[in-house]
C-alpha cells in the first residue's frame with residue numbers, strides 16, 4: 082500500500098511524505114515537495130482497496146496514539162453510579178459501594194465499548210488501571226481484572242491493552258495478601274495504586290514496590306491527586322524508586338498537589354522526580370472536573386505543573402483517565418480532545434506547542450508504556466492514524482472525527498464522514514481560508 086502526499090508533523094510539519102507499507106511494515110518513507118493547490122476534499126475510495134494507492138492531499142498522519150491512563154472497567158458506569166457532590170471522595174465511595182452489582186457481561190461490554198471508541202479516535206495502545214478491592218466479596222473483587230484480561234485477549238488483533246490493577250490502599254491482612262498474589266499470577270502487565278489515599282501511605286508504597294520487585298513488574302501510581310499542598314507522597318515514591326533501583330520503571334500520575342505547593346517546594350519535588358527517573362502523566366479532563374471543589378471565586382484548574390515538569394525534561398504524557406463515570410461524567414476516549422484540554426490547562430497553544438502536544442499523546446506515552454517497533458519509521462510495524470486536517474492548527478481547532486486507523490497489517494477503523502455540504506457540485510466545509518490555498 083502506498084500513501085502519498087501525507088503530512089507527518091512529528092518529522093516535519095510542512096513537508097509531504099510518501100509512505101509505503103508492505104506486509105504491515107513501513108518499508109519506505111520519502112520526503113517530497115509536491116505542490117498542493119487548493120483545499121481538497123476526499124474520501125476513502127474503492128481505488129485504495131484495489132490498487133493500494135491513495136493521494137492523501139496533505140492530510141496529517143500521526144503514529145498510533147497511546148492512552149497511558151484509562152479506567153476501562155469503570156467507563157460508562159455513570160448510568161448506574163452517580164456523584165452528586167462531584168468530588169473524588171464521593172466518586173470512590175459510590176463506586177465501591179455499587180460495583181458488586183455489576184455483572185461480568187456488563188463490565189466486559191463497557192470495557193469493549195470504550196476500547197472501540199479509543200481505537201476509532203486513533204488510539205492503538207491503552208494502559209488501563211483496574212480496581213482491585215479486596216474488601217469486596219471474591220467475585221466482585223476479581224471481576225474487573227478477569228473481564229479486562231478476557232477483553233484484552235479478544236481485542237488483541239485490534240488494540241494493545243496493558244492491565245495495571247490498583248493494589249488496595251490500606252494495611253493488608255492475610256486474606257488481602259492471598260488475593261493480591263493470586264491476582265498477580267493471572268498475567269497482569271504492571272502494578273497500580275493510589276497510595277496517597279492510604280492512612281499509611283509509606284507502608285502502602287513499600288508493599289507496592291515489594292510486589293513489583295517480586296513479580297518483576299513496572300509501577301504506575303495515582304499520586305497526590307489532591308488540592309492540599311501538604312500531600313507529598315511523591316517524595317517517598319521517588320526515594321523508594323532510587324532505593325530499589327526501579328529508575329525508569331515508575332510512572333506517577335495526576336500530581337495535583339504539586340500545583341498547589343509553593344514554588345520552591347514544587348521545584349524540589351520535580352528535581353527529586355528527575356533524580357529518580359520518574360515518568361509522569363497529566364489527566365486534565367478528570368482533574369479539571371474533580372479538583373478545586375472547595376475553591377470559591379478563583380477555582381483552580383486541578384492539573385499539575387505541566388510547564389515545569391516538562392522544563393526539567395521529565396517525560397510527561399497526557400491521558401484520558403475516566404470516561405463517563407462518577408469520576409468524570411464526560412469524554413469520548415479521544416486523545417486528541419485530551420491534548421486540546423492539555424493545551425488549555427497548560428497554556429500550550431503556540432506554534433511551537435502544538436507539536437509538543439502531539440508528542441504527549443504519541444511518542445511520550447509509548448516511552449512510558451515501553452512500546453517500541455510500532456509507528457511510522459522504516460522497519461517498524463506500520464501503526465498510524467490519518468486525520469482529515471492539513472495542518473496542526475486545523476487539527477487542534479476542529480478535532481475532526483474523520484479519522485482512519487492502520488495497524489496490525491490492515492485498516493482497523495475508518496470513520497470517514499461525508500458531512501460536507503454540496504454546493505453547485507463542489508463539496509465545501511463552510512467557508513475557509515486555508516494556508517495551502
Ligand SMILES: [Zn+2]
Nearest residue numbers: 152210303402
Ligand atoms: Zn485514574
